[in-house]
Amino acid sequence: MVRDAAADVVVIGSGMGGSTFAWGLAQRGIDVLVLERGHRLPREPENTSAEAVFVHRRYKPHDTWYAEDGTPFAPGVHYVVGGNTKVYGSSLPRLRERDFEETAYPSGISPAWPFSYADLEPFYGMAERLYNVHGTTAEFEPWRSTPYPYPALEHEPYVAETLRRLREQGVHPTTTAMGVDLRPGGACIRCGTCDGFPCRWDAKSDAEVCALDPAVATGRVRLVTGAYVDRLETDASGRIVRAVGHLDGEPLEVTGDTFALAAGAANSAALLLRSGVANSSGLIGKRYMVHNNTHIAAIDPRRPNDVIFQKTACVNDFYDDMGDGYPGGTLQLIGKVQASMMKTHVTRAPLSLLKPMAARSMEWLVMTEDTPDAANRIRIDDQGRLRVSWQRTNYDRHEMLLAKARELLRAAGYVAVFEQRFDISMNSHMCGTAVAGEDPSASVVDAHCRSHDIENLYVVDSSFFPSSGAQNPALTIAANALRVAEQVPA
Numbered sequence: 162m163v164r165d166a167a168a169d170v171v172v173i174g175s176g177m178g179g180s181t182f183a184w185g186l187a188q189r190g191i192d193v194l195v196l197e198r199g200h201r202l203p204r205e206p207e208n209t210s211a212e213a214v215f216v217h218r219r220y221k222p223h224d225t226w227y228a229e230d231g232t233p234f235a236p237g238v239h240y241v242v243g244g245n246t247k248v249y250g251s252s253l254p255r256l257r258e259r260d261f262e263e264t265a266y267p268s269g270i271s272p273a274w275p276f277s278y279a280d281l282e283p284f285y286g287m288a289e290r291l292y293n294v295h296g297t298t299a300e301f302e303p304w305r306s307t308p309y310p311y312p313a314l315e316h317e318p319y320v321a322e323t324l325r326r327l328r329e330q331g332v333h334p335t336t337t338a339m340g341v342d343l344r345p346g347g348a349c350i351r352c353g354t355c356d357g358f359p360c361r362w363d364a365k366s367d368a369e370v371c372a373l374d375p376a377v378a379t380g381r382v383r384l385v386t387g388a389y390v391d392r393l394e395t396d397a398s399g400r401i402v403r404a405v406g407h408l409d410g411e412p413l414e415v416t417g418d419t420f421a422l423a424a425g426a427a428n429s430a431a432l433l434l435r436s437g438v439a440n441s442s443g444l445i446g447k448r449y450m451v452h453n454n455t456h457i458a459a460i461d462p463r464r465p466n467d468v469i470f471q472k473t474a475c476v477n478d479f480y481d482d483m484g485d486g487y488p489g490g491t492l493q494l495i496g497k498v499q500a501s502m503m504k505t506h507v508t509r510a511p512l513s514l515l516k517p518m519a520a521r522s523m524e525w526l527v528m529t530e531d532t533p534d535a536a537n538r539i540r541i542d543d544q545g546r547l548r549v550s551w552q553r554t555n556y557d558r559h560e561m562l563l564a565k566a567r568e569l570l571r572a573a574g575y576v577a578v579f580e581q582r583f584d585i586s587m588n589s590h591m592c593g594t595a596v597a598g599e600d601p602s603a604s605v606v607d608a609h610c611r612s613h614d615i616e617n618l619y620v621v622d623s624s625f626f627p628s629s630g631a632q633n634p635a636l637t638i639a640a641n642a643l644r645v646a647e648q649v650p651a
Contacts, residue, residue: 166385168194170649171404171417173390173432176244178622179423180368181639184291184376185646192381194415195373196388196404198424199240202247208361209354211499220248220359226427227542229550234586238425242386243369245425245589246635250356250472250496251340251365253294253636255285257303259481259488260630266487269532269555271628275599275608282306284640292340292366292639293347299335301477314339314351317468320494323523324474326573332478337493338636339472340366351470356496372639388413393420393436393618400617401438419649421619422595423642429624430539430594431547439595439612444605446540448533449551450593450629453490453559454583457525457566458498458518459575465520471497476569479562480631489562490529490631498524506581523575527566529559530631539594551585590634592623609648610641621645 169192172179183193202220207213214220222240225233239245258278264271286307288294296309313336316324324334341364343349348364355365363370376382387409396402404415422429430446433439472494479489500515507515532555542548553559567578583589598604601613610625612618621642623634630637 165414166194167416168192168383169417170194170419170421171196171415172421172423172621173404174244174423174425174429174622175242175368175373175384176423176425176622177246177368177635177638178642179421180243180373180376181288181291181642182421182423182621182646183382184372185643186649187376187379187381189646189651190381191649191651193376193383194417195382195384196390196415197242197384197386198389199242200386201369202241202243202359204361204363206361208359209352211354211501214248214358215502215505226547226549228585229548236427237586237588238427242373242384243367246367247359247369248357249367249635250633252337252472252493252633253289253292253340253366254338254632255303255305256630256632256637257480260628260632264488264628266532266555266558268557269534271530271532274627275597275604278303281637281640281644284643285636287643288636288639292371292636293342293344294338294340294366294636295343296338297336300333301335301480309338311344314341314343314470314473316473317470319464319466319468319523320471320474323573327476327569330569330572332476332569334474334476337473337475340371342366353469353497355470356472390424390432391435393432393438395438395615399615401615419617419619421621422624423622425622426591426594426624427539427547427549427588429620429622431541433595434539434541439605439614439618441614442602442605444535444596444603446594447535447538448593448596449537449539449549449591450531450533450626451551451583451588452590452629452631453529453531453553453556454587454589455527455559455563456495456581457527457570458503458522458579459525459570460518460522460577460579461575462521464574466497466523468497471495471524479565483558483561483565487558488530488631489558489565490527492562492566493526493528495524495526498522525566525570527559527563528631529555529562530629531555533593533596533628549585549588590623590629592626592629592634595620595624596627597625598627610645611648619645619649
């Protein structure tokens, strides 16, 4: 087993950013070593078991984070090859042009990015091809120079009927951009255990299957699993020269010419804070963002929901304007929820009650932007524990969109609408803890995600996001990783 290693580029983390970045570097013939703290997630029958995945948390790490008041919680992260993409819902939309520009809300500012949508657009197309994205150009989408690689997924009859009822309310539901291997001869079988589950058939467009494994196959990328990096060390000139940690309990030391962080917005920030580097701005860990998200279960007792693959539609009518001149967000179908999954939230309800509810429910995600606030942050406490300070921001917009979603669904025949608002532990879509910008005093990395302080250090996960927008971030992470991979010195 390798204890000491070296590479031209050392990538820490194998999620969407790290794996896509490694793939991009491999295309240029650069020698890459990817360090992943976890191991490969097994393909096994439990992949499709709601009880194993959601009730027994089979694939979640034994990791504890702490709220600022000291309350412990289990974070919504996965330490496996491919990172959170192994269980994500495969929704791969682009951010909108406006998301890259400064946007004023009644209760905050969403700042501009140091590059534009036009700068990233060619790489969006590359990422869509790499991740087999299915979709169709529709209203409320940004312009594109290339078509979707594959046609949009068809709506099943129950979904199609609901969308017809929503159109009668004056909105314009459309298809969701999805990353699944539903090409001719592809591995996807359109099962009911996609969103939130690992894919037993490797048909989900996750970072391991679509980017990392092909990168390793080139012979230019090596992967070391079980490799936890505790700190980065610099030489007298201030360059990073080694990553130090442990490999399955044994000491690990890795040297390289260039280092790239892709451990996720919380853990990349934590690594930099433990290392005491790249923080002349004082912003590492600050401006932590997670989308304002709420799961909705809408129930129509007269219509059993026989859908298998539910996540095919979204409503973006309110993305740029809630009717008052300010942006709102998006409504997205999510995967069909089973009774045992409901019970993880409504723990006192008997399964005998939840089963008929689940059989007649349709599930949506209501997503709006949270704006950056320096008080929302990741830090390491005196005991070396990861602490999260987080208060919701821009939440008035979320309340407005939730109200609109309830109104639309009730008019479409759903007599009951139940909500699960995301709390501090449901921290999907984390971003913003090593923000990109042109001013070194007001940002951590530059427009190409290279540290202002350290010339051979890059950040290629969602830590660099100056703002969060209100779309799933995975495709933007991938597109940016491809963009940055072109800038790294060979």
